[in-house]
Amino acid sequence: MGTGGAPNEHSMSQQLQDRLFNELEQLVLIDPHTHINPHSAASTTLADIMGYHYYTELAHSAGLPKSQIEEPGLDPKEKVGRLVTKLNDLENTVQVSWLLEMCREFFGFEGDAITSDNWEGLYDTAAAKMAEPGWEQQVLKHSKLEQVYLTNDFDDPLEGFDTSLYIPCLRTDDLVFHLPKLETRERLGKATGVEATDAKSLKSAIGRLFEHFTAKGARACAISLPPDFSPQQIDPVAVDPVLKSMLSGDSLSSDQANTLSCFVFWTLAEFCAEYKLPFDLMIGVNRSVYADGVYQGQDLFDHRTSLILYRELFNSFPQVTFPISVLAQISNQELVSYSWIFPNVVVNGHWWYSNIPTYIELDCRARLQAVPKTKNIGYYSDMYKLEFALPKFRMYRRILAHVLATDFVVNQGWSETRAIDLGKLVLRGNVERIFGR
């Protein structure tokens, strides 16, 4: 390789982009969607980080047997060692770039790659750092995180943690899709003290959940939805026989199950209106497509879905804000257009299989070009452990800086200050206002 044209001599446009990125990096964040367990928010070993399903499923996809990843009683260090054997096959992925960035930022790792030669030292260094008192606070501070939104089971007592730092959100997949399971109904009964035997008592039970969650400072109701779900208002009269049939032990037909799902979903929207909670919709996932996949690595999607399925919902609840995430990247134009037209539809982050730079950049550009700037929630980490916020948000900030530099400063002559203000609104301001209650 020649050395004459080293790419570290930055062009003007790269310098501009770097300046914007550095400004965006200063911003303290609120992360509006995560899967953090507030009782154990930070990692204790590298296995907590590399056990994230992105790594286990990619390693599995690259040939590591599930039995080696999920062996009962597997020692965390041994687990990391096994995953490391596949890291070279994944070195190109953005997910591994996050891993390296975490190791560099938090544990002083200096290599180009985590290999069989260096992983043990890294593991031990990480374990030592994570064992320091205040590791959780260190991570929050270093990552410039002010608040972290949670994804709480509907029967979470929401106790024993600081709800002004870790903000509760009511996750409702189980209620909408798994009420036919006895376990779900028992959890609901236990959490609310209400036995849901008909439409009325079911509604009342759900109302109790909203009461409990909002009393604890919840900022959103959230759900993930399969691609073929289409919310409809259901007459309670049509639900009672379904509930009766379910409670008598019959298994429901798919029509009956859908009636029940729609009824619960619509009820949630009604309570969102009453309690003034945004209703986060994460649209498009099929669960357990790959039954033999690793834990949390079994879900995929059918991109043949449309926001037209939500037409009745958006029309019926003008007072409810719907921050919407779409799993299929091809859904982004619909999302942009529906948000451009419906006052209550807001674009929200870059979800899961769409959360890679190529797709984020396309989607980010379209959203900045056609959605009112106040209706654009730029990013959430979706993380399970605190350490992930830093590399994920950094990836997004880099892309955002690139789009602001190109589409606004260069192409439209915006001042850098104005572009940065737009970036900050999308990164933080909108989170505060939209979920602020």
Added chain:
Amino acid sequence: MGTGGAPNEHSMSQQLQDRLFNELEQLVLIDPHTHINPHSAASTTLADIMGYHYYTELAHSAGLPKSQIEEPGLDPKEKVGRLVTKLNDLENTVQVSWLLEMCREFFGFEGDAITSDNWEGLYDTAAAKMAEPGWEQQVLKHSKLEQVYLTNDFDDPLEGFDTSLYIPCLRTDDLVFHLPKLETRERLGKATGVEATDAKSLKSAIGRLFEHFTAKGARACAISLPPDFSPQQIDPVAVDPVLKSMLSGDSLSSDQANTLSCFVFWTLAEFCAEYKLPFDLMIGVNRSVYADGVYQGQDLFDHRTSLILYRELFNSFPQVTFPISVLAQISNQELVSYSWIFPNVVVNGHWWYSNIPTYIELDCRARLQAVPKTKNIGYYSDMYKLEFALPKFRMYRRILAHVLATDFVVNQGWSETRAIDLGKLVLRGNVERIFGR
């Protein structure tokens, strides 16, 4: 912000792009699809411009109540003042960049933004300019517009304006989709002198429209279509009972309505063949999805449509040219491919929700890489008032210059002259030849 790396020191590739853009800017245009009212083509106040549904619907989406936008008897200046309160929320949108460009070009506006502090002066300046004699001609000249294609109701008398400047086009949505409405049938009867009571007389009435329109110099028949429409040839024998049922006052089943729509649509294609008119198809819009939206701000789409639905049509009418616009950006690859294969399928512009730079660039690149250059109609403004042609075509010319510079001059070593010639063909030459009759 540092000043060392100001982005105004243009790179070579930016300079190349600027040269191509400047050449394309010299070209006098024919705008092949607009909603101009030829009796009132230019604006009289800023309310005509800001009343464009793109601004009202975005302001509404950003929180301005419909009642404030559409208050009966609302004074134009007051309306603009109200819309201005939301402009800051929309400052990032490409639509607002058009607004600023119009105000700069036509009214000498020099600010970065239209605000509560400066809008009144701007409003008054604009009103004074628009009141000058020959404003319409000034706009046409300044915008380098030679001809403007219209979208005429089927019963438009096409009188009282210069049909060599404002070119009539027969818009047929009402005929295909609203014949069951008494009003439509009355308009048809009045326009043609034919009472359409059966397939034969309906066909005859439609024929009269083609006769009238082509006598007035019409250059196209046009229609917008919902995503699930699939044209089929219908036996007249199957239509007669539907018409009979309709005329007796019965409301049609959806099957009957579809039979009638297909029959009228197919009849239009037959007359396009007979009268040698291109048939503009604008595919993919669902009307009134958001019933409480502002005027013209209620339509959205379901991106799950395919050109395979038009297979029978394209095969049956090889002698008719079909310039096709798609609403869903994801339909672009099908459009490119169908145009690559079918001699009678031509790509046409960037429609509505696809008319933003990110999507235009992707679509423009793919079209230039795989569609014969003679079958590519680059752009139309879709404007309601003449002032919009300038910023919209300029946006397109900038993107086209970028694609020509990158994909042809830099990557393939084309001369600049050759690239500019390709650009001019796409911008104007093809419009002349395809609609030239």
Added chain:
Amino acid sequence: MGTGGAPNEHSMSQQLQDRLFNELEQLVLIDPHTHINPHSAASTTLADIMGYHYYTELAHSAGLPKSQIEEPGLDPKEKVGRLVTKLNDLENTVQVSWLLEMCREFFGFEGDAITSDNWEGLYDTAAAKMAEPGWEQQVLKHSKLEQVYLTNDFDDPLEGFDTSLYIPCLRTDDLVFHLPKLETRERLGKATGVEATDAKSLKSAIGRLFEHFTAKGARACAISLPPDFSPQQIDPVAVDPVLKSMLSGDSLSSDQANTLSCFVFWTLAEFCAEYKLPFDLMIGVNRSVYADGVYQGQDLFDHRTSLILYRELFNSFPQVTFPISVLAQISNQELVSYSWIFPNVVVNGHWWYSNIPTYIELDCRARLQAVPKTKNIGYYSDMYKLEFALPKFRMYRRILAHVLATDFVVNQGWSETRAIDLGKLVLRGNVERIFGR
């Protein structure tokens, strides 16, 4: 045009990209999917090249009548002369850029375009070069091709050619979709000596094909599939009556035909498992959409398909590798995601209507960001004549070099050597390992 800013003064990033491209250009290739006839692999006149359906269908699309292209007994030179009349209309297409590149590399052509003034000289030069002894070897060597995979009919004797250079692959479209044709059954009977009268004997016949093909060194079983095909396991008991009905001369209902197709398809997958052959799936083509199109220029697609249709297949055959090509570019994200999750799903090349630079770049970037590097087969030529490998692979190598330069060297600080190694794996290493048996 000014001369001050000539774009030949390359930027740093262009220089980097050029260095990577030059390294990738050195790599000797295995082309894992072509339509080469090993008995006549190279061209004998320019008509062999310009008779490629990409040129005939584009010329036809641009207005050249089919009767002129496919006139019986048409002299090759006359055919080229006729196609040349349309080349100017197609000069913008990537397909014509391949043609020019072939003429430059193989025949010393120096013009910017093939025109009515220069084509005859070019034709004669090409004919003379092609008549040289060892032309086939010259092309292979100049194109750096080490092995070329074929697409063989199931009844191909696979004799009379060097199967270590031209690698057999079992193409199975006829078996899966055309068994109801008497001709197909006769060919099957003749090739295997088995009369397929029921599920058992049909399976046995298919097994003979695998025996024959693998004995000759076949490396893959391959099939192209319509967008609505959804493989399902079929009980042999359900197939017997369908076969009986078919053999008695009845025409099959579409349900029966689908049952038979699914049974044969599933049987192929079973034999792929038994014989350890990868099963290439090329998903999404509708045949004969444009019945009056030129030869091989009649097929298009409906982009409304999903890999969810293959869920049962991927789960049922974990031991079979499925290299997957998708016709619709919008399917790429699903392909990336399914490959990220399923160990047996591998991404494969850029097929047909997706094989243009804009779409290749998008797809290449997403695949490199989210699919394990070992599961990514970068490119195949799909060529009918050897001369096409050079320009098609060069197009891909240029795009790959651009993506490696931008996304890995510049954005992530990878060394150039590491980026080139990734490129080589994707271009060649994976082909060797995945099809290596």
